[in-house]
Amino acid sequence: MLDIRNMSVFFSSKNHGVIAVDDVSLSLGAGRILGVVGESGSGKSQLFKAIGGLSHGEVSGSACLEERELLELTPRQLGRVRGKDIGYVFQDPMTSLNPFLRICTQLTEVAIRHLGLSHKAALDRAHGLLQQVLIPDPDRTLRSYPHELSGGMRQRVVIAMALMAEPKLLIADEPTTALDSTVQLQILQLLKTLNKNTGVTMVLISHDIGVVSSVCDEVLVMYAGRISELADVADLIAAPRHPYTGKLIASTPDVELPKTTILHGIPGGLPAHNTPRERCLFADRCIQSAAVCFDERPPAQLIGNTQAMCHFPLQEEISLV
Amino acid sequence: MSENTLPNEPKNTTSDLKEGLSVENVSVTYMTGRSLLSSGSPVRAVRNASFTVPEGHTLGIVGESGCGKSALARALVGLAPVSAGRVFWRGQQISNLAEKEFRELRKNIQMVFQDPYSSLNPKLKVFDVLAEPLRTHMPDLSKAEMAVLISDILETVGLQADIMDRFSHELSGGQAQRIGIGRSVITQPGLLICDESVSALDVSVQATILNLLKSLQADLDLSMIFISHDLGVIKYIADTVAVLYLGQIVESGPVEDVLGNPSHPYTQLLLRSSLSPGGEPITATIDDAAPVDLPSNTAPPEGCAFRARCTRAKEDCISSPELRPTSSQMHHAACHFPILSEETN
Numbered sequence: 001m002l003d004i005r006n007m008s009v010f011f012s013s014k015n016h017g018v019i020a021v022d023d024v025s026l027s028l029g030a031g032r033i034l035g036v037v038g039e040s041g042s043g044k045s046q047l048f049k050a051i052g053g054l055s056h057g058e059v060s061g062s063a064c065l066e067e068r069e070l071l072e073l074t075p076r077q078l079g080r081v082r083g084k085d086i087g088y089v090f091q092d093p094m095t096s097l098n099p100f101l102r103i104c105t106q107l108t109e110v111a112i113r114h115l116g117l118s119h120k121a122a123l124d125r126a127h128g129l130l131q132q133v134l135i136p137d138p139d140r141t142l143r144s145y146p147h148e149l150s151g152g153m154r155q156r157v158v159i160a161m162a163l164m165a166e167p168k169l170l171i172a173d174e175p176t177t178a179l180d181s182t183v184q185l186q187i188l189q190l191l192k193t194l195n196k197n198t199g200v201t202m203v204l205i206s207h208d209i210g211v212v213s214s215v216c217d218e219v220l221v222m223y224a225g226r227i228s229e230l231a232d233v234a235d236l237i238a239a240p241r242h243p244y245t246g247k248l249i250a251s252t253p254d255v256e257l258p259k260t261t262i263l264h265g266i267p268g269g270l271p272a273h274n275t276p277r278e279r280c281l282f283a284d285r286c287i288q289s290a291a292v293c294f295d296e297r298p299p300a301q302l303i304g305n306t307q308a309m310c311h312f313p314l315q316e317e318i319s320l321v
Numbered sequence: 322m323s324e325n326t327l328p329n330e331p332k333n334t335t336s337d338l339k340e341g342l343s344v345e346n347v348s349v350t351y352m353t354g355r356s357l358l359s360s361g362s363p364v365r366a367v368r369n370a371s372f373t374v375p376e377g378h379t380l381g382i383v384g385e386s387g388c389g390k391s392a393l394a395r396a397l398v399g400l401a402p403v404s405a406g407r408v409f410w411r412g413q414q415i416s417n418l419a420e421k422e423f424r425e426l427r428k429n430i431q432m433v434f435q436d437p438y439s440s441l442n443p444k445l446k447v448f449d450v451l452a453e454p455l456r457t458h459m460p461d462l463s464k465a466e467m468a469v470l471i472s473d474i475l476e477t478v479g480l481q482a483d484i485m486d487r488f489s490h491e492l493s494g495g496q497a498q499r500i501g502i503g504r505s506v507i508t509q510p511g512l513l514i515c516d517e518s519v520s521a522l523d524v525s526v527q528a529t530i531l532n533l534l535k536s537l538q539a540d541l542d543l544s545m546i547f548i549s550h551d552l553g554v555i556k557y558i559a560d561t562v563a564v565l566y567l568g569q570i571v572e573s574g575p576v577e578d579v580l581g582n583p584s585h586p587y588t589q590l591l592l593r594s595s596l597s598p599g600g601e602p603i604t605a606t607i608d609d610a611a612p613v614d615l616p617s618n619t620a621p622p623e624g625c626a627f628r629a630r631c632t633r634a635k636e637d638c639i640s641s642p643e644l645r646p647t648s649s650q651m652h653h654a655a656c657h658f659p660i661l662s663e664e665t666n
């Protein structure tokens with residue numbers, strides 16, 4: 001369904017360049033939900049902005065959506081792909097909504113443009129989708145302006161808008177980060193329901209491994225622009241193979257854990273932009289790094305179904321409970 | 322109006338108030354939409370909150386956006402007016418003091434904010450950021466003494482001394498928050514109020530900052546109020562917790578008790594919404610029927626504020642529930658139909 005090969009995103013500036021995404025390859029099956037976890041600067045957003053032509057950097061590599069190469073399309077063609085084949089939902093619903101237009105205008109525009117529906121048919125579709133995203137009073141919402149809605153309602157409208165043209169792929173970039181936890185739960189349940197009922201393939205990008213592990217089938221963990229680990233969600237939580245994943249899970253506060261559990265965190269910070277690339281970028285913060293980690297780029301190692309980019313992937317089963 | 326009373330509440334006697342912070346029936350009301358023609362409408366951000374924080378303890382305050390948790394924190398440090406009720410710090414009344422009197426007190430009560438960058442002056446080097454509270458509160462210090470205190474505090478918050486010459490934009494988020502904490506504890510306060518102080522940080526850094534706060538608390542014998550929307554963070558750092566809903570405390574008590582055996586349906590909802598790596602996966606079923614928006618705090622609903630969202634609500638909920646002891650004398654909930662511990666198991 002989605003096949004990404006050797007994708008990189010590079011930002012050049014006057015003084016130095018920054019590699020935001022560094023040689024990422026992955027493929028995602030139809031109807032699956034991929035979670036993408038990483039901390040700020042991991043490149044998780046840039047990777048999935050780049051496949052829809054939303055990146056301002058230099059993009060190289062290949063990204064195929066159902067056999068169609070996305071990175072060779074013209075900006076105009078990409079514009080069509082974005083509404084029609086790929087729907088985007090961002091953290092702040094107001095980046096996707098025009099504050100001056102009523103919700104009905106914004107929703108119907110998508111279907112009229114991409115599906116060629118009549119205004120009446122588009123309005124019916126918008127009404128149906130608002131019901132599907134569990135908006136209690138779709139008629140009133142259609143007449144509203146974005147500022148008249150609460151944050152949770154706005155995010156539902158944006159999800160409905162992303163689904164208006166029946167996309168094959170829905171990319172949700174931190175869709176619940178700005179929302180209260182009770183609303184977050186509702187939105188995540190909604191995404192899960194949409195996935196089940198319509199079969200839409202999803203990418204859920206989040207800094208919160210709790211969110212990702214509760215919703216997704218498989219998880220991509222990114223660090224400093226690179227893949228750390230790619231695994232089925234149950235494997236990732238039960239037996240993380242990359243030391244970074246293990247540390248990330250062990251740093252996450254969890255109300256289910258006994259109060260006496262100690263969170264260790266990861267001392268240090270992201271590598272400087274001029275760090276040599278032929279090495280492991282996590283090595284400075286890793287407790288088990290050896291000389292080779294500073295000299296050679298770690299290979300992709302396969303353990304079961306898990307792919308870990310590490311010279312010394314964790315082998316034994318770790319119990320978190 | 323319900324009587325929002327917490328355990329250990331001193332009943333208007335001043336004898337045992339010397340310990341830590343005591344908040345009695347505090348309300349914080351803002352006016353919004355004020356113009357030449359209208360005096361605006363009141364927003365009742367905090368209603369009748371009472372609690373104590375014994376010396377050396379941490380109270381966690383948890384709630385969703387708009388529940389008044391930040392308004393409460395700001396009122397305690399004099400950044401927002403206390404419209405009713407009283408606040409005592411080590412026996413001294415500190416609510417609605419004149420700015421001059423409060424200045425002396427600020428040495429003792431300090432705050433750490435959410436955004437580590439916007440709370441640091443971008444034009445000051447780290448040294449001057451840390452020197453500012455010393456110049457204000459300890460003007461008699463010599464330059465040499467000040468430099469010693471500053472390099473000590475940098476060590477305390479886990480930073481190298483060479484960071485002194487940098488500006489805040491040259492710091493990472495974790496470093497900037499360490500400076501923010503250093504600035505707050507350099508005057509050796511007795512009470513530290515942390516308002517979502519780790520929410521803007523990546524989890525790997527967040528954990529190290531939480532550990533720093535824990536060790537500072539032990540070393541300096543700090544009392545802390547820690548405000549967060551994250552129950553996992555609250556459980557990690559707090560001894561007791563108060564759950565705030567629409568400006569009112571709806572449940573309070575020892576943190577393990579409240580989060581392990583929630584009595585109030587709202588606390589239970591928050592717990593169910595808290596997603597953890599090893600937790601139950603979310604299923605494709607919608608269990609909360611219709612999504613309900615938070616009621617407004619310009620016109621808070623009559624009776625229990627949570628009843629519109631509550632699955633247990635009955636007719637009685639039209640009257641305001643009082644905070645009452647539940648499973649133990651320390652654990653209180655304001656609910657007519659509290660969840661019994663047998664139900665949760």
